Amino acid sequence: MRRGALVRGCRARCDGEDAVERRSWAEPYRVKVVEPIRMTTRAEREERIAEAGYNTFLLRSEDVYIDLLTDSGTAAMSDQQWAAMMVGDEAYAGSRSYYRLEEAVRLVYGYEELVPTHQGRGAEHLLSQVLISPGDVVPGNMYFTTTRFHQEYAGGRFVDVIIDEAHDPESLHPFKGNIDLDKLQAVIDTHGADRVPYVSFETNVNMAGGQPASMANIKAVHERCRHYGIPVMLDATRALENAWFIQQREGGYADRSVAEILREVCDHSEGATVSSKKDNLVNIGGFLAVRDPEIARRARTLLVAFEGLQTYGGMAGRDMEALARGIHEMVETDDHVGARVGQVEYLGDLLVKAGVPIVRPVGGHGVFLDARRICSHLAHEHLPAQALAAAIYRDSGVRGMERGIVSAGRDPQTGEHHTPKLELVRLTLPRRVYTQAHMDVTAESIAHVTDEAEQIPGLEFTYEPGELRFFQARFQPLSG
Incomplete structure (x- = not known):
């Protein structure tokens, strides 16, 4: 049985032979605080x-x-996250909470340059303003509302290059978030690589129904784009869930941890926008993370104007502490x-x-x-x-x-x-x-x-x- 499967195999003695006993699974936490809700008429x-x-x-x-x-922003935070908020450093500049967040992003996602934002759309705005010029074309695996808005606001045009199966709700394709390489190539051939500022690659595609991309497709897209000098920028908001589906559905990954798979997904990109209000288990926050120091420098210049100083980016110190803890917590176990x-x-x-x-x-x-x-x-x-x-x-x-x-x-x-x-x-x-x-x-x-x-x-x-x-x-x- 695959590692992390929800119905786990349990070895049990039965007439002198080993047998597999199927047992129910339960949530890996217990409730500590409750909020009343009421039914209306x-x-x-x-x-x-x-x-x-x-x-x-x-x-x-x-x-x-x-x-x-x-x-988005509706997760229940853990006792450790609430405790972390108590040690938040609210210094305007150089907050130690920022550096703890920076370390968490480097360790878990693997990106060296962190630009914190108040939430994911702040990161989308910065990325679009830094990389897109009027008339550019941005290929992506199905649009997302705020992402496409920021791309168009910067003067670009989104082009959908997701596989056809993603548009069929009855298709059982296991990776309906995949990019169609022929569609991507057609965009490059038609407009020229110099008019494609980046490929917008969403993990666990929201508008397709939360559908993942395969590791094989992520690697193939990155290789194709590297040939043309086109960066791959992930929407890694739900990359953790994408990593889980790779573990469960793609050959060669059953014995890999979700943390390892998540890191490998990110390794095949030049950067990512993240709304931390999803995978990262916090009520507010997000970030743009990249490898290129020049992109980070330009983004930080805009950050100061639109979000806040480069060491808080619209978040309080306590929020950065909870976020850093949430990033580690989401991958501690599968x-x-x-x-x-x-x-x-x-x-x-x-x-x-x-x-x-x-x-x-x-x-x-x-x-x-x-x-x-x-x-x-x-x-x-x-x-x-x-x-x-x-x-x-x-x-x-x-x-x-x-x-x-x-x-x-x-x-x-x-x-x-x-x-x-x-x-x-x-x-x-x-x-x-x-x-x-x-x-x-x-x-x-x-x-x-x-x-x-x-x-x-x-x-x-x-x-x-x-x-x-x-x-x-x-x-x-x-x-x-």
Whole structure:
């Protein structure tokens, strides 16, 4: 049995012979502090979602029963992280907490140059401003909302070069986050290597359903880019989960620790942006990490203007201490990420057994509902994923989020909607927060909503921001 498997083989004596006994697994922690939550009534939820303009982002958390909106900044920190916060050095310049963070990034990720930021999008902004010139083209394995925004804001254009299987929710390809080398080569041939400032390579691709890239693909992409002198920049926000899937699914890695695999992933890149509010188990923070001192120097110049001094970058000393501890903690054993992904798979398995269409294989940080199939009666322009997310909240108080046409936004040149092939509702699991019983409640609600999906009305915009509209847009049900 592979190292770190959630259902572990246990040697047991049986009639004089060794036998493998299958046993249940449990979370590798115990609960020390709890936060009360309450269930609202159906009438209350009907009122709250209407007040929020049918946008789950605009709900108040006090009106949410099980919050699966995001895994960003929502993890439960450990006792060691809380203890670390007490020794945070709040010096404006040269904080010792910064140097502890710098050491953690070097040891675990392997990058020499650290530029701290208040969260991941701060790192995306710095990287885009430093490397992208107007007219550049940035190939990547499926867009992410804030990443593409910062690339376009710097004058670049994102081009999707992910494999075709990533756009098929029913494909069981084990590494749907892979970059298609032929698509990448076509971008280089068409635009020239000098107009490709870097390849944006996301680990555990969010918009594809939390799908990993294989180590073989990561190496091949890096080798191809090195031939042309093009840097590979990772979005390593969920690289830990990607490393887990490599261990579980890719030949030659079953006996390697997740820490070793994570380091090898990063070794095949020139740098990374990280939102530390995910893998790193903290409520705030992020960083840009690179190998080139000149890129780091230019990024630090912008950091001082937009974020803070180079030794805090928008974070308090106590936050840097918690982050440094979280980076070490996430790779101390494989049990942490195994249990984290295992809970996601548990919810996914419940939904599959209930006949709910989801993106498969189940991803690393959440379960993604195939809203286009569930709400097949709704046209794409009637926003089926947004409507489904609102319907789930009305049913049970479970909050997910839309990942479809609303999130995709509009083409900045034509003003037309981007129309992604995937129209999804994301149910993202915070780390170390909910029990399996919460997953049971969630699955029962979604199964019920799916059974009555033909009653879900479509939605239309009543307010549409110009940028990143899914955060603040408001909607109303279609009349009739």
